Amino acid sequence: MFSEVVKIMEKVEEGKGITTLRFLLPECGSPGQFIMVWVPGVDEIPMSLSYCGDRGGITVKEVGEATRALSGLRPGDVLGVRGPYGRGWGLSAGRTLCVGGGVGMAPIMTAVEALGRKADVAIGARNAGEIIFESRARAASGDVRVTTDDGSYGEKGTVVALADRMMKEKRYDMVLGCGPEVMNKYLLKACQDNDVRCQLSLERLMKCGAGLCGSCVIDGLRVCADGPVFSGEDVARMTEFGKWKRDDAGLRVKL
Numbered sequence: 268m269f270s271e272v273v274k275i276m277e278k279v280e281e282g283k284g285i286t287t288l289r290f291l292l293p294e295c296g297s298p299g300q301f302i303m304v305w306v307p308g309v310d311e312i313p314m315s316l317s318y319c320g321d322r323g324g325i326t327v328k329e330v331g332e333a334t335r336a337l338s339g340l341r342p343g344d345v346l347g348v349r350g351p352y353g354r355g356w357g358l359s360a361g362r363t364l365c366v367g368g369g370v371g372m373a374p375i376m377t378a379v380e381a382l383g384r385k386a387d388v389a390i391g392a393r394n395a396g397e398i399i400f401e402s403r404a405r406a407a408s409g410d411v412r413v414t415t416d417d418g419s420y421g422e423k424g425t426v427v428a429l430a431d432r433m434m435k436e437k438r439y440d441m442v443l444g445c446g447p448e449v450m451n452k453y454l455l456k457a458c459q460d461n462d463v464r465c466q467l468s469l470e471r472l473m474k475c476g477a478g479l480c481g482s483c484v485i486d487g488l489r490v491c492a493d494g495p496v497f498s499g500e501d502v503a504r505m506t507e508f509g510k511w512k513r514d515d516a517g518l519r520v521k522l
């Protein structure tokens with residue numbers, strides 16, 4: 268477990284409003300785990316590790332103040348990191364289909380690299396500019412397919428429709444998924460329909476990141492400590508999944 272200030276070594280623009288920052292990590296973390304990132308003077312937010320190993324990295328999509336400030340940092344700038352936190356992917360010995368939607372490819376990519384040729388990959392995004400890590404996935408896996416909602420790159424359609432077709436074509440022992448909650452919801456249904464076990468990485472508002480404050484609770488489970496990766500069976504039992512999240516004040520708001 269670490270809590271340190273690190274210097275950014277490298278910055279890569281991955282796509283429209285999506286940036287990777289690389290820095291030396293005191294401890295590796297395992298695929299699917301996340302860290303709390305302190306952006307000096309702005310906020311502290313959870314970010315998945317998009318690179319494990321001593322040269323770690325995070326891949327940030329700009330959605331608000333903290334992610335915009337993070338994306339604006341440059342090599343030589345500093346940020347605070349603590350972690351690694353949470354339960355990552357349970358990597359199975361069998362064939363695995365890894366499904367990433369948008370910046371959800373960040374924690375998926377570390378699983379793909381750990382699984383190597385045992386992993387097939389379905390990458391999806393709204394448009395061509397938001398497809399990330401395709402060449403990285405192709406270097407690790409033998410079967411990588413890409414889809415965009417607007418058809419501007421790869422196949423036209425949703426990544427869940429693509430994953431559903433891949434499950435009908437090949438036999439998988441496990442599906443790993445990370446993306447917007449609506450994607451996770453339909454991916455869970457597709458896995459149930461095809462009788463394939465799955466694990467999904469969930470997001471909820473995080474303050475402590477370490478299992479103490481309760482801000483990330485979904486149906487009594489803390490996403491930061493009991494997740495962020497949950498089994499499909501656990502997710503199927505969650506009554507708030509796909510429907511509700513909690514705001515800063517802990518109030519339930521519709522997704």
Ligand SMILES: Cc1cc2nc3c(=O)[nH]c(=O)nc-3n(C[C@H](O)[C@H](O)[C@H](O)COP(=O)(O)OP(=O)(O)OC[C@H]3O[C@@H](n4cnc5c(N)ncnc54)[C@H](O)[C@@H]3O)c2cc1C
Nearest residue numbers: 312313314315326327328331332333334373470471472473
């Ligand atoms: C375990 C985990 C891993 C994540 N990994 C990544 C990643 O690899 N790359 C990436 O781009 N994003 C990731 N996120 C989402 C990221 O943390 C939020 O986009 C970020 O906190 C938004 O902060 P903001 O100030 O830019 O935006 P805001 O304007 O504050 O919020 C924009 C949206 O982000 C959500 N959000 C705000 N603060 C938090 C918070 N502290 N915790 C969780 N959600 C929050 C809000 O619900 C809101 O819908 C992850 C979230 C979790 C929980």
Ligand code: FES
Nearest residue numbers: 476479480481491
């Ligand atoms: S963020 Fe505090 S318990 Fe999960």
